[in-house]
Amino acid sequence: MKYTNSTVFCLGYSIYHGDLNDLFCSEKIVVDTLNQYSYCIAEQDEQFKNSLKNADILLPDGIGIVAAAKVLERKKIRKIAGADLHLHLLTEMNKRGGSCFYLGSSQTTIDKIEKRLHKEFPNIKMKGYSPPFSAEFSLSDNQKMIKAANSFNSEVLFVGMTAPKQEKWVFEHKKELNAKVICSIGAVFDFYAGTVKRPSKIWRSLGLEWLGRMLQEPKRMWKRYLYYGPIFLYYVFSKRKN
Template sequence: MPAKNYIVVFGVRIDMVQLPEIISSIETWIAEGAFGNYVVVSNAYDLVMNVQDEVIKESVNNSNLTIPDGFSLIMLGRLHGYPLVKRAYGPDLMFEFLKLAEKKGYSSFFYGSTEETLKSLVDNLKKKLPDLIIAGTLSPPFRELSEEEKKEQINIINQAHPDLVWVGLGTPKQQLWMYEYKDKLKVPVLVGTGAAFDFLAGSKAQAPRWMRDNGLEWVFRLVTEPRRLWKRYLIGNSVFLWLFLKEFVKLKILKDKSISK
């Protein structure tokens, strides 16, 4: 395995880290007490958007960690010499850290999704983790916020004094939100969660474990939510495949050149 623990693909940094390392990093940031750390959970669709949009790319590259939540990014990691890297699945990261948070007294704030989903999420978590400290929840409107609303929401979160904010706005909104608010929130860590709120709330079904472990979750989600996800998976995956082939050819050429020297 290479000495560095990340790859850069088309100008986008992806950290080749596993769940235990991610959880340890989050815990370290909480212990240090400094504000503004944030974690981006990334997949093939995210990478395509990052390549196509410089603002989104900037929000990702400025994160403390951008973790590979997708089999496609694992393939890229292996292409770059990380054969043992595994998927850092967002819902698993969230639940595993919350189990640790219950034991150690770390408090969490949940930002995003709908009020109904947040209520179900909290209810489910309290059943499984009765001593978990939940500092608060907030469901923002599904529109652009006014400056006054932004200030109000910052105040709500800051007054709750959470150790960590889980951000469930969907991609790319959650990356952009964390990048914009990281210096305004008095919170040690922000983590974008993707669809983890819906899965852990029970409002959406997760793909079976065997599908998630073998790069087939996108098939399950496309079948269950075709109207919402067809563009993401059919078009996004096609663009990713093209990017992957370009990266493969580039690395092959570089390898051949190094051998010929």
């Protein structure tokens, strides 16, 4: 973690709570996000945990992480969602005519992203690549993905293959990727494409974005919040005793 002056050490991770404007620098950086679900999964997946710990910036993408920082470290930090990061980077790139590459999801989703992006951020050059849908990528798959991303020579690489797959893939291939900023942002691909609607600002301002998402997609999201929520609380309060 390079940004030690803007981080709080909580739950075993260095969590960034600084200015997003500091993301563009001369060095290559990897940006991941942490929420209660990914924390719980990482406790059972050492490779995933190692990927998160080795991210240059780890954003608090969940009210649970914000609350844990307050309870355990008495630090007040704000939630920074992957969607917030995505919008910030697009806004900054649009000011100077930057370029970005979207790696992940379906070709239909990438096409929708491209259509919206060209309308809202006309100064940005954009391309994308949809990898095969599989639990694990073959060596050939990985080579095609890296080649596609590097051939565009983009400033920012957005990776959307859901956690923990995307974080582990980025960690494994960081040295082979040319982009200066590499972000694992999962569901943001669908949010921006419009295939999944992000809960409104009212839900987000109340700290209830998680509830809005669960109500929209109960079959897919219930376990993430209703099952892993109590597990996360157990982890937090067990660390408080120590």
